[in-house]
Amino acid sequence: MRSSPGGSNDGGMPSGWLNDVVSVRVVIAEDEAIIRLDLLETLQEEGYTVIGETGRGDQALELVRSLKPDLAILDVKMPGMDGLEVAKVIGDERICGVLVLTAFSQREIIEQARDAGALAYLVKPYQKSDLIPAIEVAIGRFRELQALSGHVDALGEQLEARKLIDRAKGRLIDEFAMKEQDAFSFIQRTAMKERSKMREVAERIISGDLRPS
Numbered sequence: 001m002r003s004s005p006g007g008s009n010d011g012g013m014p015s016g017w018l019n020d021v022v023s024v025r026v027v028i029a030e031d032e033a034i035i036r037l038d039l040l041e042t043l044q045e046e047g048y049t050v051i052g053e054t055g056r057g058d059q060a061l062e063l064v065r066s067l068k069p070d071l072a073i074l075d076v077k078m079p080g081m082d083g084l085e086v087a088k089v090i091g092d093e094r095i096c097g098v099l100v101l102t103a104f105s106q107r108e109i110i111e112q113a114r115d116a117g118a119l120a121y122l123v124k125p126y127q128k129s130d131l132i133p134a135i136e137v138a139i140g141r142f143r144e145l146q147a148l149s150g151h152v153d154a155l156g157e158q159l160e161a162r163k164l165i166d167r168a169k170g171r172l173i174d175e176f177a178m179k180e181q182d183a184f185s186f187i188q189r190t191a192m193k194e195r196s197k198m199r200e201v202a203e204r205i206i207s208g209d210l211r212p213s
């Protein structure tokens with residue numbers, strides 16, 4: 001297992017710093033040394049930064065967890081841990097995009113795995129010209145998934161806030177005989193005055209910490 005800093009590090013501003021900013025950071029795991037080396041060279045030629053490499057599946061997972069690359073390229077059959085298992089964990093933990101390198105006979109398994117997560121695959125022996133598009137697919141899928149889950153989180157938060165504000169309004173209406181519109185503007189005004197969120201004001205009304213004077 002080997003991990004290396006992306007770019008030169010000879011004090012001061014690393015000379016490759018601009019490259020590092022735009023370069024996609026990759027961890028590769030392939031137990032066949034020749035294929036791994038070939039992959040490494042191709043990626044470097046194409047401007048990718050290989051920040052870690054290994055011939056073992058379990059070490060691949062370690063590297064990905066600690067280095068948090070943009071992409072992991074994983075062979076399927078590797079000592080330590082199967083590449084698909086590694087891919088599944090990476091997917092569950094939403095760490096990065098995954099490109100799986102597979103032998104033709106494993107294609108069906110891969111397609112099942114692909115349907116379950118953010119994964120692209122490439123059948124070995126692959127053409128150099130197929131590698132880059134496959135990498136872009138893997139990274140693209142991961143970004144889509146990230147954007148989607150961020151959107152879902154935001155929607156969930158909005159909904160939660162609305163529920164809390166409704167409950168707080170209900171309390172103001174029931175206990176302080178406020179009209180609905182007044183209850184809402186009380187929450188709104190208080191939030192503005194205190195520079196806090198309406199949901200925080202709502203929480204304090206519900207807990208009884210805040211009451212209209």
Ligand SMILES: [Mg+2]
Nearest residue numbers: 031075077078
């Ligand atoms: Mg292998």
